[in-house]
Amino acid sequence: MRNSLVTDFTQLTTAEAEEAFKQEVTAEGYAGFRRLLDSLTEAIKQAKDEDIENLEQSIAKAKRLFPEPVAFSPSWERIWAELEATVAAKKHVYAVIAPSDRTGEWQVIMDNPHAVQEVVCYPGLAFHDAAYLYAYFRPQIAKSEYIRLQKIQNVIQENGG
Template sequence: MDNHTYEDFKTLPTIEAENAFQNEVLSQGYSGFRRLLDGMTEAIKTARDADIEGIEMTIAKASRLFPEPVIFSPSWECIWPELHATLAAKKHVLSTISPTDRKGEWQVIMDNPQVVQEVVCYPGLEFHDAAYLYAYFRPQLEKSEYIRLQKIQTVIQEVGS
């Protein structure tokens, strides 16, 4: 039995090929579907501006072929809306921050000033890593929480001895 990848999936040339892929993943169950989701997640993570539309179409195709991902795992009941929301947030970041402004160090900060809890900070990131983290966490924000994607302009750092 083949272990098709996301790359195979996104380039399926015909309805017949889509149906064969669908049947194969259904027969493989959790592991086959997980490979597809891992590929989609990686595609979103590494997506550049020109990749967004293709990934949107691929998610739409996957949700059409696998309309009830809960059959593979209860944790995937809402996977299509989650992937759509993550991709939409990444698309927003990419369309808001011009390519010329993306160089340098970035960080993502999350906090809820209404509750006593630690601030979460992901410092020292390249732009595309920070953009993905922002996109991943943005759809999950609860009431009063905020998320910030920010570029570091000046850093003073000390290391204890």
């Protein structure tokens, strides 16, 4: 398969082209399907506001062409729901945070205040990266956990030496 897989995939406009793509991926088995998933994941990471609708359509098309991803690996039983949830969370972030407010340093924090465990923090991120991490982890948050996407306004940092 080609490197620009998602681009090629979105340009499949006929039933014949879709069927040929499906046959190509199916013939390659796990590796072919993995490349499709990796391409979709990378597209989610890179997606800007204007890319979300096409991304939703691409996932819907992939789900229609490959309704049983467990045929490639049991670990992909819920992959379509996971990708859809990640895109929905990223879409929500983009809807809530205006483009004019996206500059600066961002961080993503996850915690469960009712459990003795480490707080997870991804500091020093550009908005684009923070939005993806938030979108990736948001669907996985358990009932008593929380996730925060926040912009850093003031920072004092010192390094040991």
